[in-house]
Amino acid sequence: MMDDAILSVENIKKYFPVQGGLLLRVIGYVKAVDDVSFDIKNGEIFGIAGESGCGKTTLGRTILRLIEPTSGKIYFKGKNILDLKGRELQEIRRDMQIVFQDPYSSLHPRKMVADIVGEPLIVHEKAKKSEIRGRLVELMKLVGLSEEHLYRFPHEFSGGQRQRIAIARALVLNPKFLVLDEPTSALDVSVQAKILNLLWELKENLELTYLFVTHDLAVMEHISDRIAIMYLGKIVEIGAKRNIFSSPLHPYTEALLSAIPIPDPELKKERIILRGEVPSPYNPPMGCRFSSRCPNATEKCIEQEPELAEFRPDHFVACHEYN
Amino acid sequence: MTELLKVRDLRTNFYTYRGVVKALNGVDLTIDTEEFFGLAGETGCGKSVTALSIMRLIEEPGKIEGGKIIFNGRDLLKLSEDEMRRIRGKEISMIFQEPKTALNPVFKVNFQIAEAISEAYNLKTKEAVKKVEGVLKDVEMADPSKVAEQYPHELSGGMAQRVLIGMTLSAKPKLLIADEPTSSLDVSIQAQIMKLMNDLVKKLKISVLLITHDLGLIAENCNRVAIMYAGNVVECGDVRTIFKKPAHPYTIGLLAALDMSKERGNLLTIEGIVPDLVNPPPGCRFHPRCPSVMKICSVEKPRTLEISSGHSVACFLYDNGRRLDDG
Amino acid sequence: MVGISDLRSNFKRWKMEHKSQIEDLQYSLHLWRRSPLSIVGSILVLSIIITAIFVPYIAPYDPIEQDIKKRLGPPSWDHPFGMDNLGRDILSRVIYGTRVTLMIALIVTAIGGSIGTLLGVVAGFLGGRVDEVLMRITDMFLAFPRLILALAFAAALGPSLNNMMIAIAIVDWPIYARLARGQALSIKREDYIEAARGIGASKWRIMFLHILPVCSSPIIVQLTLHMGTVILTAAALGFIGLGAQPPTPEWGVMVSDGRPYIMNQWWVSTFPGLAIMIAVLGFNLLGDGIRDILDPKLRR
Numbered sequence: 020m021m022d023d024a025i026l027s028v029e030n031i032k033k034y035f036p037v038q039g040g041l042l043l044r045v046i047g048y049v050k051a052v053d054d055v056s057f058d059i060k061n062g063e064i065f066g067i068a069g070e071s072g073c074g075k076t077t078l079g080r081t082i083l084r085l086i087e088p089t090s091g092k093i094y095f096k097g098k099n100i101l102d103l104k105g106r107e108l109q110e111i112r113r114d115m116q117i118v119f120q121d122p123y124s125s126l127h128p129r130k131m132v133a134d135i136v137g138e139p140l141i142v143h144e145k146a147k148k149s150e151i152r153g154r155l156v157e158l159m160k161l162v163g164l165s166e167e168h169l170y171r172f173p174h175e176f177s178g179g180q181r182q183r184i185a186i187a188r189a190l191v192l193n194p195k196f197l198v199l200d201e202p203t204s205a206l207d208v209s210v211q212a213k214i215l216n217l218l219w220e221l222k223e224n225l226e227l228t229y230l231f232v233t234h235d236l237a238v239m240e241h242i243s244d245r246i247a248i249m250y251l252g253k254i255v256e257i258g259a260k261r262n263i264f265s266s267p268l269h270p271y272t273e274a275l276l277s278a279i280p281i282p283d284p285e286l287k288k289e290r291i292i293l294r295g296e297v298p299s300p301y302n303p304p305m306g307c308r309f310s311s312r313c314p315n316a317t318e319k320c321i322e323q324e325p326e327l328a329e330f331r332p333d334h335f336v337a338c339h340e341y342n
Numbered sequence: 343m344t345e346l347l348k349v350r351d352l353r354t355n356f357y358t359y360r361g362v363v364k365a366l367n368g369v370d371l372t373i374d375t376e377e378f379f380g381l382a383g384e385t386g387c388g389k390s391v392t393a394l395s396i397m398r399l400i401e402e403p404g405k406i407e408g409g410k411i412i413f414n415g416r417d418l419l420k421l422s423e424d425e426m427r428r429i430r431g432k433e434i435s436m437i438f439q440e441p442k443t444a445l446n447p448v449f450k451v452n453f454q455i456a457e458a459i460s461e462a463y464n465l466k467t468k469e470a471v472k473k474v475e476g477v478l479k480d481v482e483m484a485d486p487s488k489v490a491e492q493y494p495h496e497l498s499g500g501m502a503q504r505v506l507i508g509m510t511l512s513a514k515p516k517l518l519i520a521d522e523p524t525s526s527l528d529v530s531i532q533a534q535i536m537k538l539m540n541d542l543v544k545k546l547k548i549s550v551l552l553i554t555h556d557l558g559l560i561a562e563n564c565n566r567v568a569i570m571y572a573g574n575v576v577e578c579g580d581v582r583t584i585f586k587k588p589a590h591p592y593t594i595g596l597l598a599a600l601d602m603s604k605e606r607g608n609l610l611t612i613e614g615i616v617p618d619l620v621n622p623p624p625g626c627r628f629h630p631r632c633p634s635v636m637k638i639c640s641v642e643k644p645r646t647l648e649i650s651s652g653h654s655v656a657c658f659l660y661d662n663g664r665r666l667d668d669g
Numbered sequence: 670m671v672g673i674s675d676l677r678s679n680f681k682r683w684k685m686e687h688k689s690q691i692e693d694l695q696y697s698l699h700l701w702r703r704s705p706l707s708i709v710g711s712i713l714v715l716s717i718i719i720t721a722i723f724v725p726y727i728a729p730y731d732p733i734e735q736d737i738k739k740r741l742g743p744p745s746w747d748h749p750f751g752m753d754n755l756g757r758d759i760l761s762r763v764i765y766g767t768r769v770t771l772m773i774a775l776i777v778t779a780i781g782g783s784i785g786t787l788l789g790v791v792a793g794f795l796g797g798r799v800d801e802v803l804m805r806i807t808d809m810f811l812a813f814p815r816l817i818l819a820l821a822f823a824a825a826l827g828p829s830l831n832n833m834m835i836a837i838a839i840v841d842w843p844i845y846a847r848l849a850r851g852q853a854l855s856i857k858r859e860d861y862i863e864a865a866r867g868i869g870a871s872k873w874r875i876m877f878l879h880i881l882p883v884c885s886s887p888i889i890v891q892l893t894l895h896m897g898t899v900i901l902t903a904a905a906l907g908f909i910g911l912g913a914q915p916p917t918p919e920w921g922v923m924v925s926d927g928r929p930y931i932m933n934q935w936w937v938s939t940f941p942g943l944a945i946m947i948a949v950l951g952f953n954l955l956g957d958g959i960r961d962i963l964d965p966k967l968r969r
Contacts, residue, residue: 216607223607
């Protein structure tokens with residue numbers, strides 16, 4: 020584990036049992052997250068990229084113990100948070116918060132914004148509503164909203180505004196670490212730009228660390244410091260942003276990068292179009308998970324799973340081509 | 343290339359409790375034959391409403407208030423419902439964002455495609471079924487005979503969208519309207535589907551109206567594009583010109599916001615938020631957010647001017663093809 | 670001393686803080702106005718409630734006072750609903766009966782509804798064994814025809830108004846439990862509930878302050894729609910003699926009392942029967958109206 024790592028994930032697995040047959044015995048597992056390890060440095064924006072079904076959302080929620088991992092360790096500021104229970108676990112929640120993808124379902128539809136954003140304070144500090152008003156107004160201003168918005172209901176806001184409210188809720192307890200699960204994917208382009216600017220500002224001013232999950236590689240390239248690419252529950256490549264984008268190693272990374280539509284008609288792209296469908300995390304192919312779609316797959320790839328290994332300084336890849 | 347669809351001054355309103363939502367405020371569009379035309383804009387700009395208005399699928403509490411939709415020489419707004427039904431699905435077809443929900447969950451794929459074929463060619467279902475595998479092969483479906491026997495829920499999003507493309511194109515429409523056809527699909531599948539659409543368009547010589555908020559998709563696939571904002575087309579032209587020399591301040595702002603190469607925290611944004619269409623701003627609907635706003639913008643609605651061949655813009659900054667300010 | 674300007678600014682603040690809720694209420698009112706059936710239902714129910722409140726001022730005679738000379742007298746100007754077999758004015762008894770009926774409906778619904786809802790939310794949210802146990806218990810109750818079961822409980826507890834209310838509540842709670850459980854199950858995976866867990870809210874806090882408020886709409890609708898059934902069940906039990914005891918003017922008992930005289934003195938059973946019908950109809954229409962107003966798909 021790195022010395023300056025605020026979060027360290029070790030061999031995390033999350034398997035969802037699948038029941039079948041007359042007696043509903045467990046007949047298999049959906050291996051949503053399958054042995055994932057990485058460190059996040061204090062103050063950095065660590066990105067996790069991948070398509071749907073790759074496990075990035077499950078991973079984000081598992082790190083926060085919204086989903087309990089099947090096995091593995093999660094160290095936050097040196098302590099394994101999987102050992103924590105009850106009051107201690109609740110305390111940790113002050114430091115680790117999450118912003119969800121869908122601003123239309125992450126805010127309680129029946130509560131006023133003031134109640135939504137203020138609830139963490141009531142839960143943790145047993146504060147009374149009258150005491151926290153000042154803090155709530157301050158938070159609204161921090162995310163670019165105004166005091167009167169506190170007294171409205173979520174359905175009265177646009178997607179971008181709701182996301183700001185969700186961010187305010189995540190910040191109210193002064194956390195150190197934020198998981199951002201596709202925070203701008205549901206937003207329009209011009210709104211996305213504002214939210215990304217806001218997230219950067221907040222990170223700098225409040226000294227936060229982000230785990231930024233998204234499938235949008237253009238956003239990923241802009242916002243993150245280091246990136247991990249996930250495919251079917253496994254990390255296939257990790258490295259600094261510059262390296263991943265300028266010299267990707269894993270064939271899936273290459274295909275993913277080439278698939279991003281670029282708003283520039285002059286750039287004629289060499290599109291790598293992958294054949295086949297994304298396999299499901301239930302019964303993944305043996306050997307390398309990507310072998311069924313990989314243009315360079317060999318016999319070894321189909322039989323043996325490649326390990327994640329450092330090919331260049333601080334640039335890891337899980338592919339037999341590089342081992 | 344001749345004119346296939348010409349929309350002039352299309353106005354559509356929605357009568358709701360909060361008031362009248364003036365969704366389309368005089369939309370102008372021209373699509374030629376064998377053209378891949380993009381209609382771009384953000385949420386609420388009216389692109390989907392435009393498509394539904396063209397198909398005359400607007401229902402209570404919505405109403406098409408006025409304008410002309412000339413398709414192959416006939417004004418669709420003047421047709422009877424029966425005549426319109428002969429055009430819908432046969433000459434103009436539409437596919438939507440969520441392919442799985444557009445398919446009937448209780449019927450197998452082969453039945454649904456056969457139904458579309460028999461409608462299109464006036465065949466009996468038994469005859470139509472023979473053509474199903476052909477259609478599936480045309481949409482590059484892996485393992486067509488297996489897929490034909492499956493139910494919609496067994497298909498992935500990409501496969502379902504292929505089935506829908508097959509169904510709609512089996513009628514050989516002249517115009518295919520695709521409303522966010524790949525938004526719910528993964529990026530790698532999106533690439534497959536867009537390539538398929540491009541190939542089929544060239545083979546069948548049809549026109550496509552691609553509606554999307556994703557400017558990257560437009561840049562890669564379309565030859566011309568119209569940008570919409572709050573119920574109006576603000577700019578229209580060929581893709582190269584629009585992306586390289588955008589004229590309307592909104593288009594400029596939109597393209598700038600997409601530029602992810604800017605430093606973190608310094609992404610370019612457009613001031614303000616999308617207007618409330620129950621009480622839209624007077625004059626140009628973009629004027630409260632426009633960095634180059636002038637007095638006239640809050641008073642009169644800008645007329646559409648052609649500033650160079652095939653490139654038109656609705657903005658008072660332009661007069662006789664010249665930009666008025668220093669910008 | 671609180672000056673005028675203080676009051677004004679306080680009022681301004683109150684308006685700002687409640688603007689959204691007031692607008693929501695106005696929108697609900699608008700939806701209500703658009704549905705003639707809910708207006709009818711509301712009027713009927715309101716009439717019953719007002720009658721029940723102002724009973725002593727409305728009823729022309731004492732409901733228990735007997736005038737044997739006038740027994741089984743037909744409807745007349747003095748006695749618009751006629752007289753029953755013991756010489757009591759039926760109109761007054763029907764009016765006093767609204768209190769009894771309303772009380773039964775409210776108490777049974779309150780008890781059955783609250784117990785059922787609480788158990789249902791807990792079971793739906795916690796899942797696992799708790800849910801299994803609750804499901805099997807509700808299965809047991811729901812396996813019996815409701816009326817028979819209520820009859821059994823009422824008979825076992827002994828004939829009295831209070832016991833009848835308890836019996837009906839015991840039979841009804843599983844309905845609400847099932848409903849609440851279903852709601853809890855469908856909501857608990859929503860992001861905003863995950864968010865509540867993310868901020869460290871305890872299970873109980875989530876169940877009662879997050880899940881319950883969202884369940885409340887369909888449950889309120891069900892409660893209102895169900896009032897009619899409760900009234901009918903109470904009337905049925907009263908009819909058999911297991912409910913209110915004489916001389917309490919309960920409509921079901923009154924219908925039963927008129928049974929031997931149905932051929933020639935039709936008014937003895939008919940007017941209380943009409944009262945039952947109006948009450949049930951009113952609550953059903955009101956329930957339908959409330960359901961339409963609260964239905965999130967029809968709003969906005």
